[in-house]
Structures are given as C-alpha cells and as structure tokens.
Amino acid sequence: MIEVTSDLLCTKLKKRAPDTHKGDFGRLTIVAGSRGMVGAPMMATLAAMRTGSGLTTLAAPASVVSCVAVGLMEAMTLPLCETEQGGLDASCMETLLPHLQKQTACVVGCGLGVTNDTKQIIKNIIENTKCKLLLDADALNAIAGTPELLQSCAQTPVVTPHPGEMARLCGIEISAVLSNPAKLARTFAQTYGCVTVLKGHRTVIAAPDGTLFHNTTGNAGLAKGGSGDILSGMIGAFLAQGLSAVDAAVCAVWIHGAAADRLSEHMALTGMLARDVIDELPAVMKALDL
Numbered sequence: 001m002i003e004v005t006s007d008l009l010c011t012k013l014k015k016r017a018p019d020t021h022k023g024d025f026g027r028l029t030i031v032a033g034s035r036g037m038v039g040a041p042m043m044a045t046l047a048a049m050r051t052g053s054g055l056t057t058l059a060a061p062a063s064v065v066s067c068v069a070v071g072l073m074e075a076m077t078l079p080l081c082e083t084e085q086g087g088l089d090a091s092c093m094e095t096l097l098p099h100l101q102k103q104t105a106c107v108v109g110c111g112l113g114v115t116n117d118t119k120q121i122i123k124n125i126i127e128n129t130k131c132k133l134l135l136d137a138d139a140l141n142a143i144a145g146t147p148e149l150l151q152s153c154a155q156t157p158v159v160t161p162h163p164g165e166m167a168r169l170c171g172i173e174i175s176a177v178l179s180n181p182a183k184l185a186r187t188f189a190q191t192y193g194c195v196t197v198l199k200g201h202r203t204v205i206a207a208p209d210g211t212l213f214h215n216t217t218g219n220a221g222l223a224k225g226g227s228g229d230i231l232s233g234m235i236g237a238f239l240a241q242g243l244s245a246v247d248a249a250v251c252a253v254w255i256h257g258a259a260a261d262r263l264s265e266h267m268a269l270t271g272m273l274a275r276d277v278i279d280e281l282p283a284v285m286k287a288l289d290l
C-alpha cells in the first residue's frame with residue numbers, strides 16, 4: 001500500500017506557466033442538486049474552481065440554479081428541466097447530453113436525490129458521454145443494483161463512496177465495508193474498472209490495476225455534511241486539468257485533508273465548516289509551491 005505524501009503530489013502536479021490560459025485547464029460540468037439539497041452543488045462547484053478548473057459549469061434543476069447562481073459568480077450555469085418534486089426530469093438529457101459532449105470532465109451525483117428520473121439520467125450519462133466521469137452520492141445510489149454499468153464508461157471513471165454508499169453499491173452491511181476497506185476498494189476497482197475512493201477517517205484509493213493508496217491527512221472537522229461534496233468537485237477539477245483518474249483522486253484526497261489539518265491549527269474541529277475547507281485550499285496549494 002502506497003502512503004500519499006506531499007512529495008508524491010509534487011511529482012504529479014505542475015505549477016501554472018506564466019503564459020497559460022483558461023483553455024489549458026479543462027471544462028468541468030457538475031450535475032448536482034435538487035429541492036432541499038442546494039448546498040451540495042454549490043460546494044462542489046466552489047471547490048472545483050478553487051482547485052483550478054479552467055471553466056466550470058453547474059448543471060442543475062432550474063430552481064436550484066436560481067437559488068445558487070448569485071453565489072457562484074465565476075461559474076457558468078446550465079438550468080435543466082425539473083419534476084414537480086424539484087429533482088431533475090429525465091427529459092433534461094436533450095439539453096445535458098449535447099452540452100457534455102464538449103466537456104473534459106463531469107462530476108455527477110451530489111445532492112441529486114434518487115428517483116426513477118435520476119436513475120435514467122445516470123445510466124444515460126454513463127452510456128452516452130465520452131468525457132471523464134466522477135460518480136458520487138446519489139449517482140452511486142442510482143447504480144446500487146447495477147454497478148456493472150460502470151464498465152460502459154468511455155474512460156476510467158472515479159467513484160467516491162463513503163462506507164454507507166459502498167455498502168449499498170456492493171449489497172453488503174456497513175460493518176462488512178469497515179472490516180477491510182482496502183481489500184473491498186481494490187476488489188471493486190478491479191472488478192468494475194474504476195478508481196475507487198473509499199472515504200473515511202483514513203481514505204483509501206484503489207486503481208483498476210490493483211494499486212492501493214492510503215491517505216493520512218484529514219481530521220474529525222470533516223465529519224460534517226458537505227465535506228464529500230467538496231472532495232468530488234476537487235477531483236473533478238483535477239480530471240478536467242488532465243490528470244489521470246487515479247492521480248486526480250490521490251491529489252485531491254490529500255489536499256482536502258491537508259486543508260482541514262491547517263484549519264485545525266487555529267480553529268476547533270467542532271466549528272469547522274465545509275466552506276472553511278474550500279477557502280483553505282489555495283493556502284495548501286501555495287505550500288506545495290503550486
């Protein structure tokens with residue numbers, strides 16, 4: 001098992017060239033949100049921008065976009081058709097699919113809810129898009145009975161389950177996930193050909209070739225709603241910038257935890273918020289000389 005360290009990150013991340021432009025850093029779309037879960041898309045989008053995505057678009061139910069757009073000045077938005085319950089309507093694919101054909105990467109699932117419509121949308125995205133994909137939260141819940149769908153992705157996807165989501169995906173109890181997370185993550189990654197980020201106090205990252213990484217940054221200040229949404233946006237940003245699926249996951253997981261560790265030097269873990277972690281990301285990257 002390889003331990004993730006700042007030295008390892010320095011071999012994978014490059015400083016920006018002075019003459020660079022936004023087109024060099026990819027186009028990322030975040031498909032997220034539903035009535036009652038408007039914070040998740042906002043946090044994923046902000047975290048992606050703080051992690052260097054060139055052009056970031058939030059694609060969400062139209063009413064969610066109306067709520068959050070003012071707080072996401074640097075992002076573009078793609079308002080999508082929604083159901084009466086405030087989740088995405090399956091007909092939104094007429095707008096979303098052509099949009100995704102032009103994107104480098106897509107993060108899907110944060111705060112999406114699980115309905116028949118979202119299940120159809122996730123299947124459609126997996127089967128019909130060519131960009132790099134990250135599936136989190138309700139995108140994982142949507143494929144819980146059919147994880148083999150991941151094998152239809154055009155490029156190696158990243159999945160970011162917490163132990164509850166991993167248990168649903170594998171059809172096992174949470175206690176079984178926790179009894180040997182590294183072994184389970186590796187088996188899942190090898191079986192379905194995806195980079196598996198099994199989150200927890202000490203997150204493990206498994207690649208489809210069986211390589212395993214172990215992260216030691218992060219603390220209990222992250223044990224709050226929103227921390228996972230941030231991580232998804234961060235991995236998406238690195239995917240958009242051209243990192244491989246495994247490198248994007250390894251770098252984002254370490255930096256996410258390191259931001260919480262820096263905050264713990266002057267903030268009680270009890271009062272730390274996901275938004276504080278987002279704001280701390282540039283300081284962590286500065287310390288890495290990025």
Ligand SMILES: NC(=O)C1=CN([C@@H]2O[C@H](COP(=O)(O)OP(=O)(O)OC[C@H]3O[C@@H](n4cnc5c(N)ncnc54)[C@H](O)[C@@H]3O)[C@@H](O)[C@H]2O)[C@@H](O)CC1
Pocket residue numbers: 036037038039040041109110111112113137138162163164165174199200201225226227228229
């Ligand atoms: N502000 C927002 O809009 C937020 C929206 N969220 C969204 O809410 C939806 C539901 O996600 P949730 O994760 O809350 O609900 P879930 O029902 O998927 O998972 C929560 C349960 O998973 C288990 N679990 C999670 N982490 C664990 C660990 N480390 N060890 C052991 N057991 C663990 C626990 O039983 C926990 O109660 C998702 O779409 C998510 O993106 C959340 O991210 C919270 C914030």
Ligand SMILES: Nc1ncnc2c1ncn2[C@@H]1O[C@H](COP(=O)(O)OP(=O)(O)O)[C@@H](O)[C@H]1O
Pocket residue numbers: 137161162199200201202203217218219220221222223224225226227228229230231
């Ligand atoms: N006690 C902890 N120590 C270190 N990291 C933690 C701890 N609790 C949570 N985290 C991290 O915070 C994130 C939580 O993700 P998740 O449960 O999906 O949150 P949410 O869905 O509410 O946004 C993961 O990256 C996890 O590794």
